[in-house]
Amino acid sequence: MVYGRSERPAGLAPAPVVTKILIAGGFGVGKTTLVGAISEVRPLRTEEDLSELGIGVDDTTSVELKRTTTVAMDFGRITFPGGAVLYLFGTPGQERFWFMWDELAFGALAAVVLADTRRLGDCFSSIDYFERRDTPFVVAANQFDGSPVYDAAAIRDALDVDRDVPVLACDARSRESVKEVLIASVAHALARHHADARR
């Protein structure tokens, strides 16, 4: 499906500033916690037609009648005093829902890859995805109780991300910490925008 830009009626007020940041990372890394720390988490689900999207992903031959599958997403909203709105979308954790990512990433300001230092490998696929799509992203290492504390440079080396990609530690339960992560992601997008403009 093509998620094109909808028509913008001429002569009307400027389009509302409605933006989104993606929160990606492996299953159970704390995406729901992060979204909930800074915004009200609201239920959002989608129902995807397996006959088109699930070919090769789900074996539907034994369930002739069930042609759709439900995907639940983390979804939060922050409304700024000026009226601009920032949505946070947690990507579905399971790899079988990759087909959702293109729509989630379309038009996103930036992305946050939440990493668990005990299993860094879980976020490789998210990093690959954003690198390929050229979506500005930061890596935030969620500090779980009892998880080893690495410095940002060690995490950067382990993940082999570009030198300009911000890597920071965070506590997904803390509003202040999550705020810093989101600020870092948008600041990085802005820096990338400036760098592109100079090219």
Next chain:
Amino acid sequence: MTGDELWLDRDAGPVVRPYAVTRGRTRPPGIAAGLIDVVVSAGRRPAQAPGLGPEHRLLLGLCGEPTALADLASEADLPLGVVRVLVGDLQERALVKVVASAGGNQDEQVLRSVLDGLRAL
């Protein structure tokens, strides 16, 4: 879902299969609205448009103020794909307008306003 999970009540999903309310359609009649595109009622009464189901009317009632597609789906407790089809129907009947959001990481003004907003939280 694995075979040994038991889903009860709301977890089991609605009694009516989601795409029943769209009469089996999984795609909207026109251009599909994006996740955060903003839907707003054109202010006409739905009574003037026969052929709309209760879900169409529910959505119309929810977008009196400009409302993002994802918010509509969340508030109506309907799957996003279903809401996209229903909003397409309403758009076809000129009952709603869909306005593309001004987001995107190529717009410096948008990036700055979000950055300022986050810093002021």
